[in-house]
Amino acid sequence: MGIRTLVAMLAVALVVIGALATQESYKVFMPGLLQGAVLTIEIAVLGSLLAIVMGVLAALARMYGPAPLRWLATVYVEIFRGTSALVQLFWLFFVLPQFGVMLDAFLVAVLALGLNVGAYGSEVVRGAIQSVARGQWEASTALNMSRPQMLRRIILPQAFVAMIPPWGNLFIELLKSTALVSLITLSDLAFKAQQMNQNTFKTIPIFTLVLLMYLAMSLVVTIGMRLLERRASLGLARGKAA
Amino acid sequence: MIWDWAFAFEILPVLASAAIVSIEATLIGFALAASLGLVLAVARIAVPWTGWTISVLVELIRSTPLLIQIFFLYFVFPKFGVVLDAFTAGVLAIGIHYAAYCSEVYRAGFDNIHRGQWEASVALNLSAWTTFRDIIIPQAIPPIVPALGNYLVALFKETPLLSAIAVLELMQTAKIIGSETFRYTEPMTLVGLFFLAMSLVSAALIRSLEGLLNRRTMR
Structure with missing residues (x-):
């Protein structure tokens, strides 16, 4: 989808949230949901x-580290990519x-999600570094140039552009x-939605608002990454225009 | 002692039977995702004016958390008088969520078909249905099988979410064992190991499948 369509979708989502928020049956839910949204963010x-x-550390360790570090990074990546995020979250929360x-739950949430996505990210970083032309x-x-110099000044700036879209995803x-952190007692957006739903049974207004809020947040990320990509590929011959 | 082997072996049969529920949910969910995804991708090309609606729908589904979608289906259907049990609602939500991802995979497959194939089909006076069934789909599907396989694995790893609506799958069973015995180490670790084993095996399978398909198309 083009960036204009995405911006239009974001505008529509925000307008609909705004319009719903003025309605009597939706208004009561807004303060709680916004509070949850802040924690989610x-x-x-x-x-x-x-x-x-x-992601960067694991990728560099796997590509250039000494053997023990390389194994450690590989084990990290395989474990966190091979099991599901919820299992990791529960493991850190219940087993540790x-x-x-x-x-505390907040730290567990950040750790589990960061480590999980970092494992996927390391593959992105690795792929991007390997995609830089051999001639470079x-x-x-x-x-x-020394190896760190090479990476820092020549390779990483070029790999950076190739990394942006997959990191956006x-x-x-x-x-x-x-949303999973709601299952380890943190009162994020999903938790607030569940709680309000159990108290009021107004399922449709609550979940409509919540889905729209998540949509708006995702769109902000997508649009931001598109702009960053456009900015970063300026002046690079290999970045495709449009 | 932190890890109790006797306890681990004691809970293994219970977890194994729960694993079957997880696998069932995966297979039914993926069958739904693969077929609904294909319908979406074909509709986008074959039925005029659906392109825009479908891309907005796909974007909407992909931009919101699966957990919320599961809750939504589970709690909203009863409002319309349709009572779904937790398993059905959950599998339906997972299937629809991944259908959005699969439809993009199919679309990539269709986009890779040479224009000439479409033009030749028109020249041969084939109907839209015949063109899709006999010309386009047989060429478009094999190259995207590995991508679909990756989504199958991803979908499998999402099935623990069903524990949030109390489906008795692997995660929920492990949690119940944990809360009854106050021992979380064994059940949670076993669940993790099970997912790890399944993921590694399926990754290897997908890789060899990819090799097989590459050889076939190379000829």
Whole structure:
């Protein structure tokens, strides 16, 4: 979908939320839902930051690290990609305390989602680094650059552009996965929706609002990543225009 | 002791029977996703004026959490007098969610068919139905089988969400065992290992399938 269509969809979603919020039957739910949305956004942002860090570290460790580090990174990636996010969340929440490690629910949420998406992200980073043309590596070697120099100044800036769209998809996945944290007692948007639904049985207004809010948040991420991609590919011959 | 083997073996049969429910949900959900996805992708091409509606619908489904969609279906249907049990509602939600993803995969498959194939079909006076059934689909599907396989695995990993509406699948069973015995380590770890094993095996299967398909199309 083009960026204009996405912006139009976002505008429609926001207008519909705004219009519904003035209706008597929807109005009562707004403060609680907005409160939940704030927590959802907090977890999504912190989780994304952790995912980026883990993704880059794991990718670099798998590609250039010494053997033990490489194995460690591979095990991390396989475990977090091979089991589901909810299992990881529950494992950290229920099992870790039995080993004497007590983390509060918020920290568990950020950790589980960040580590989960970071594992997928490491494959994205790896693919993007490998997609940089061989000649770039050879030229950097010819110019007598050290490996960190090469990565930092030549390879990563080019790989960055190729990473943006898949990372955009991962951020959306992470945003959607934040709904899972409602199952470990955090009162995010999904939790508030469930709670209000149980108290009032006004299922349709509540869930309509909640779905629209998630839609709006996802669209903001999608549009933001599109703009970033456009910005980052300026001046790069390989970035495709339009 | 932190890990109790005797306890682990004791709960294994219960978890195994719950795993069957998870696998059932996966297979039914994926059958729904694959067929509904194909319908969406074909409708987009074959039925005029549906393109825009379908892409908005797909975007909507893909941009909102599956968990909320599961709750929505589970709680909203009774409002219209249709009472679905948790398993049906959950599988329906998972199927519809992944149908949106699958329809994009099919679309990519259709987009890769050379224009000439469509033009030749028109020139041969084939009906739209025959064109799809005999010309387009047989060429479009094999290259996208690995992508569909990846979504099958992804869908399988989403089935623990059904525990949120109390379907007695693997996760829910593990949680019940945990809350009854206050031992979470064994059930949760076993569930994790089960998913890990299934994912690694299916990843290997998909890779070999990919190799097989590549060889076939290379000829």
